[in-house]
Amino acid sequence: MTWRSPLALVRDALRGQRAREKDLRNLASNLPYEGLDKAKQPNRYFLGNGIKTTKYTLLLFIPMNLFEQFHRLANIYFVGLAILNFVPVVNAFQPEVALIPICVIMCLAALKDGWEDFRRYQSDNKINNTLCFIYSRKEKQFMERRWKDVRVGDFVKVVYNEIVPADLLLLHTSDPNGVCHIDTSNLDGETNLKQRRAMSGLCVSDPEFEPESFNSVVVCEKPNNNLNHFKCYVEKPDKEKVGAGIQSLLLRGCTVKNTDHAVGFVVYAGHETKSMLNNNGPRYKRSKLERKLNINVIFCVILLLTMCLVGSVGHFLWLQKLPSVPPYLVPNSNGHLDSPSLSGFYMFFTMIILLQILIPISLYVSIELVKIGQIFFITNDIDLYNEETDSRVQCKTLNITEDLGQIEYIFSDKTGTLTENKMVFRRCSIMGTEYPHKENAIRLAVLEPESGEEVIFNQRPRPPHTGWSLHAEDTNSEDTGYDHDNQRKSKVTGNAQSNVAFSSPLETEVIPDRKLLQQISRPDRSDSGSRKTDPYLDFFLGLAICNTVVVSTATAQRQRESVFSSSGQTNNPLDSLSNLVKKSASTRHIFTSWKYKPKRSRTVSEDSVVEEDHFNTPVKIEGSGVTDGLQTCSLQASSQCDDPAATSDNLSYEAESPDEAALVYAAKAYGFILLARTPDSVTVRLPSGEDLVFEVLDTLTFDFNRKRMSILVRHPITKECVLYTKGADYAIMELLSTPYAEHLSGKQKNIAADTQHHLDCYAKEGLRTLCFTKKIVTDKVYESWTVNRQRALAAMDNREELVMDTAVQLETDLSLLGATGIEDRLQESVPETVVALREAGIQVWVLTGDKPETAVNIGYACRLLEEEDLVINMSCKNKLACTSILDCTLEEVRRYSEDPRNVDTRQDIALVIDGHTLTMALSSDLQDRFVDLAKRCRTVLCCRVTPLQKSRVVKVVREKLKVMTLAVGDGANDVNMIQAADIGIGISGQEGMQAVMASDFAISRFKHLKKLLLVHGHWCYTRLANMIIYFFYKNVAYVNLLFWYQFFCGFSANTMIDYWLMIFFNLFFTSVPPIMFGIMDKDVSAEMLLGVPELYRTGQGAGEYTFFTFWVSILDAFYQSLVCFFIPYLVYQDSDIDVFTFGTPLNTISLFTILLHLSIEIKAWTVVHWVVMLASVALYFIVTLAYSAMCVTCNPPSNPYWILQSQMADPMFYLLCTITTVVALLPRYTFHVLRNSIAPSPLVQARRLDRLDVSTRDEWMKEWRSFRGIGQVKRSRLSNPPSPTLGTPADIHPQSPTASDIMGDDLTLNVISENFQRPVHK
C-alpha cells in the first residue's frame, strides 16, 4: 500500500460520501480493474458486503455502553445521587457503598448488552465467512470466496438452494427463458416461489454467460428499504438503455430454487442491501402504564423533596433551640460549628441521599424483567400455537404487554383476518348467465364436516364411517346438521387439512356446474372454429392465464413427501383407520354428496330468484348429476394418463394471492389447465386435450389504485393481440366499451346489467367478486403502446406513475366476459371471538376494502351485527349530504339513547360507511360529529377504504376518544393501520409477512386474539399494575422508617439500620418476590376469564392503576411505617437500647410487613411463590446473621457485630415483631376482607367461582353471563344467530336499498345457517 497524504484521504472520503449520497449510481464491472489497487477501483466508494451489526467494539465497550446507558434519565438521576455522596459537605459516610446499587444495575445492563452484542458478532462472522462464487478474470472462472469479499460490481454465481449474498441484478440463469425462482421466506416469510427474470437484451444470446464481455454501465437508484421496488437501467456501450425493476433483482437473503444456477451483477452490498436496510431491531413503544408510572415517579420526587425539606428545616430548628454546644455536637475539622441555617441547608442534600430509595431504583429493572417473564409465558402458550404453520405468537415489541389488557377499540381488517383468506371458487356468471355451481356448494358443505371427523371419534365412540352411512341411509338433515355443528366446534382442536398453502382439497377441487360444463363442451365438440370467438372459452382462458400464478412441480413433490412421511409416523390407530376410509372414499364422497342433495335442492330451488330453474325435477338432477360428476372425474383421470410428463395432478400452483389460485383451479376443473408459465409464454391445455401456447406480450400487474390486472397475449391461432383484464367490479365496469347503465341498447348492455345484478347478489352472499373482460388490441395500437411502455419502464423518475399511465391507456373499451364469486370462509371461532371481545367491552370495527354488501354480510356472519341491531348505512355523494345525514343520525341516536324509556332496552346501533363518505366524515369539520356518532355505535364497518384511510380512522378515534386502540390485519394494506394503533397485531396468514413485520404482536389466527387479550392482556396488566403499586408502597414504607427516626436523632440523617443491610434489603431480600408476583400471579383463572369476558373491563380505562390506588397504597405505606417505627419505639423507650439493636427489629419487622403485604396481594400461591417467599425470609436471616457474625470492624462507622444474634436470643424480639406486623397489616387485611364480603368486585366473584368444581362453575358462569350481560349477551344466547346469507330481513337495515333482494338458490350457506340454528346437544 502506498502512502497517501491525509489530504487525499479526506478528499477521498468526501468524494465517497458524495458518491453514496447521489440519487443515481453508475456502476461498472470490476473485472477490467481486477488486481489494481483500491484507488483505481471504479466502485471503491460503495460499501463492501461484509456486515457489522455489533454496536460496540471490544476496546470501546465500556465507554460506549456507559454512554448508551446514560441515555436513560433514571440512570442519570441515580448516578447524580451517587456523585452527591462524594460531596464533602453532605457528610455521607460510605460514599462507595452508595455506588453499589447503581453499579449492580448498570453492570447487569452492560452484561446483557455485551452478551447480545457478542451474539451479533458471532452471527455476523458466520455470515461474512459464508462461501459464494465470484468471477475472477485471472482464473477465467467463478472462484469460491467469502461473502465479505463480494464488492459492488462483481459477478456472483448462485447455485440451487444457495442463499444470495448481495443484491444482484440478474443477468443470466441456467433456465433457457432466463427465469430464476427464489424463495423469499428469509426476508418476508412468504413461502411461495417468486419468479425473477434475467435482464433481456444483454447477454442472452450466449448459452454460457461471459462476465468479461459485460461492458455496460448499470445505473441504479440510491439504496432504499423497499423490498418491492427497484429502479435501474443498463446503459449499453451504444447508449441504448434497458430498464429493469424488481423483477430482475435477486435480494440478499433469498434462496435460489428450481434453478441450477444464476449469475448476477452486484448492485448493492452489505449494509446497503434491501434486506439489511429492512432489518430494524425491536421497536420501543411506551406503554400507557409506563406513562402513568412516570407521573407517579414525579409524585415520589415531590414527596422526597418535601421530606428532605422537613428534615432540613427540622435540623435547623433543632440546632436553633440548643442553648449552647452540647457534647454530642461534633464540630467540623477546624473545631467550629456551622451556623444552624447552613447546617440545615447541607442537611437537605444529606437527606436526599438518605431517602433516595423513595424513588425506586430497581423499579425500571424489575419492570423489564417482569415483561421478559410475561412475554415468555405469552409465547409459550400452547393455545396460541398454530400447529398448521408451526408458529407461536410472536412478541415483537417487548414492552407493551400490559397494554393488551386495556384495549377499548379493535380495528380489524376483514380478508385474512376475520376470514381464512383461503379462496374457494363458488360461482360465476358468464355473458349474463348465472351458473350457481350447486354441486360445488354441496361439496364444500360436506367437505367441511369431514375434515374434523377424527376429533369426533375421540370425543364420542362412533363407527368411523358414520359420516358416510348417514348420508347413504338418507337420514334426515338434523343429524347432518348436528354433525356439522359439532365439527365446527371441534375444529378448534385439530384443523386437519389445508396445511399447504392454497392447495388443500377444499380450494383445489372444484366440481363443475353441470349446465356450464354442457355449455362449454357443446361448441367444443361441434366445431372447433368457433373456439376463437366463443365468450365461454375466453372466459376460462382469462381465468387460466390472467394471473401471475407460477406452476411448479418440485414443490408439490416436496410437500407430498412431507405429508406422507408424517402421516406414517402417526401411531394412533384411529387416525390411520380414518385415513384409510378417507382414501377409499375420496371419490365416493362426491357420490354421497350428490345423493343427499335432492331434498335440499328442492327446498332451496323454491327460493331461487335469479332465473327459472332449467332443471325439470330435482330427482332428475340427481341422476344426471351423478353421471356428470363421474364423467368429470374420469375425464380428469384420463387426461392425467395422457401425458405423464405434465400430469395435472403433479401441478402445483403458487400464487401471490389466493384468489388467483382459486380461479386457476376453477379453470382447471373445466379442463382449462394452466400447464406452464414462463415470462414470455403461457401454456394452457384445453378440455379437448390440445395445448395452446400463448405468447405473453406484457403483464400489467395489480395495484391498489387501478384495482385490476391485465395480461396481453398473442393468441396462437388467431395471432391477435388479446388483452385479458380482471379486477374489482367498480374498477372494470366503467371501462367497458358500452358503459354500464347507459342508454345504449343491445346485448352488451344486458350482459353488463345482468352481470352487475349477479355481482350484487354475490356480494350480498359475502362472496368476493371479480370481473373478467377481454379486448382485442390491433397490432398498430400495440406497437405504438409498446414504445410508450418501454420508455416508461426505463424511466428513473416517477416510473410508477408512468407505468400505471400506460396500463390505464390500454385498459379501455373492454368487453365484459363475466364475473366470478369467490368465497372467503370465516376463520374458525371468529363469531365466538367477536362476541367475547364485545362482551369484554371492546368495540370492534371492521375496515375493509370490500363492498358494503360483502362487509355487512360478513358482519352478520361473524356476529358483529345482530338481528335486532339498527344498521345505519351511510353513503353519500357530496359533503353537504354527508353533513346533513351525519347531523340527523346523530340527533336521532342521541335522542334515542337519552330517552329514559330506553335505558334497559338499549338498541344496538351499527354504522356502515363507505370509503368516500368516510373521507368526508373525517374532514376536520365533521370529524367530531363522526366520532361522536361512532362512539354511540356498537360497531362500525368501513367499506372500500384505502390503507391510508384505515390508519386515519385509527388515529382519529385514538386521539379524539383518548382510548386504547388495537389494529389487527394480515396484509400489506394494513401496515399503516397497524402502525397507527397503540397495539398493532399482525396475522401471519396467506398474504406475506409485511403486516407481521410492522406489528407489535404476531398471531396466526384471529381467534387467538381472544386469549391474547382476555387472558394474557388481563393478566399482564393486573400483574404489572399491582407490582408497580407494590413497588412504590415498598419503597415508601421502608424509607419512611428512616424518616421517622430523624425526629429522634436531631434530623441528622442518621440511620438505625446498617448501610449494607439497607442496600441488601432492596437489592436482595425484597426484590425477587415482587418480580415473581409480576410474572406469575394469577388473579382469575384463564377458563374464567374466557368464560366471562366481562372481567376484561376491569383493565380498561384507568383500570387498577389509578391515582386513587396509588395514593391509597402510599397512605398505607405511611401508616405501616408509622406502626413499624413507633411500636418498637414505645417498647424500647427509656431503655438502654443502642442504635443498631433498635434498628434490627425494625428491619425485620419491615421485611415481614412488606412480604406479608405482598402475600395479601398474591391471589394464587404456587410452589414458586412459596419458594420465593420463604427463600427471601431465609436469605434475610442467613445474610444478616452471617454479616453480623463476620463483620467485626469491617464496616467502620457502623458496628452490627452480633446484634441480630443477641436480638434473636431475646423473646421480646419475637413478641415485638409479631404484634407490629399484625398491627401494620390489620387494616389492609380487614379492608380486603370486608370489601370482598360486602361489595365484591367482579374479579373477586370470579375468583370465588374458580374455587368451585368445574361443573358447578360452568353453571354459575352461564348464569352470570345471562344475568350480567343485560341485553346483548342474553339475547344472543336465547335467540339464534342470524345466518350469513339467508335471512337479513329488510327491516333490519332499513336504509340498505337492496337488502331484501336476495339470491336464494344458494345451498351451502342455507345448510350452514340451519346448522347454526341447531341447539348443541350434550
Add this chain to the structure above:
Amino acid sequence: MVKQEREIGNRPDNTAFTQQRLPAWQPMLSAGIVIPGFVLIGLAFIGIGVALFVTSRSIQVLEMDYTGVEPTSPCFRCSDPDVKNCVCNLAFNIDTLFKGPVFFYYGLSNYFQNYRKYSVSKDDDQLSGDLDNFESPSDTCSPYETVGSVPIVPCGSIANSMFNDTFKLYQIVNGNEKLVPFDGKGIAWWTDYNVKYRNPSVTPLKNAFNNTVKPISWPKPAYELDTSDAANNGFINQDFLVWMRTAALPDFRKLYRRITEGDYAKGLPAGNYTLKIAYNYPVLSFQGRKMVVFSNVSWMGGKNEFLGIAYLVVGSMCVFMSIVMLIVYAKFKFPEED
C-alpha cells in the same frame, strides 16, 4: 382425515409451568373464612398480653432525677459548671424489699448519642487494638483525632464525651452508712468485651499509649480507667464499653452496676439509702436531665407496660373484628359458602 403430525419444532412445552397451570392455593379473603383466624389471634394476643402485663407489673423501678436544676435538689450546688469535684448525696428510702438482682442505671435525657456525626465519631480499628490506628486515627474521629500532631487514643467524639459521674450507694443502717457493693463485671455486651474491643497486646498496657494523648475531656488516660482491676482497663473497661454502645434514642439509660453480692444478693431490703454522686458531667448546655434508676429485670427485660397493653388491645380488637365479621358473614355470605 388424519390429523397430520407436522413438524412441531416450535410447539411450546405443554407443562404446568409454561402453561401457567401450576397447582395453586388461592386464599379467599372473605368474612366467613377469616373469623376463626381472628378469634385465634385475638385470644392468643390477649393471653400474651396478660402475661406481659403481669410480668411488667411485677418489676420494680425506682427513678430519681439528680440534675440539680431545681434549687431544692440535693445536687443543685453541683450543677454549676464552675464547681469542680462536687459530690452530692441523694437520699431515698425503699418501702418493701427491692427484689434482686437489682440493676443500677444512670440515665440521660435529651442527649443525642444518635446524632449522625457523633455516632460515627470513633475508630473501630483503633478500638480493636490495632496499633497502626494508634498512630494515625481514622478521619471519622475528626475533630477529636489529634491534638497538634499527637494522636488521641481513644479518638473521636463518643469517647471524648464519656459519662464520668460516679456513684456509691449506702444503706443507712442504724444511722451508719453501709456500702452496698456494686458489681461492675459483665455490664457490657459479652461480644464487645471479648471480641470487638481489644487492648493492644503490649504489656504493660501503658506502653501502648506512648506518643498518644488522652481524650481532651478525660481526667486520666484510658489505661488508668480502673486502677483496681487491670482487666477492666483500656478499651475493655466496662463503663467505656457501655458508653461506646451509642443509644438509639435521645432519652436513654445505661447500665452502671448490678447489685448481686453479699447481703444484697436477694435485693435491696426496705430502708433508707444514700446515693453519693460524684457530679462531673454537665448537661445544662443541652437542657438535659440526669437520673439514676434502680430496677430489677424479668425474662422480658426491664419494665415495659406498653407491650402488654398493646397485646391486650390488639387482641381485643381482633375478637371484636371477628364479631363484626360474623355479622358481615351472616348478612353477605355467598350462597356457595357453606
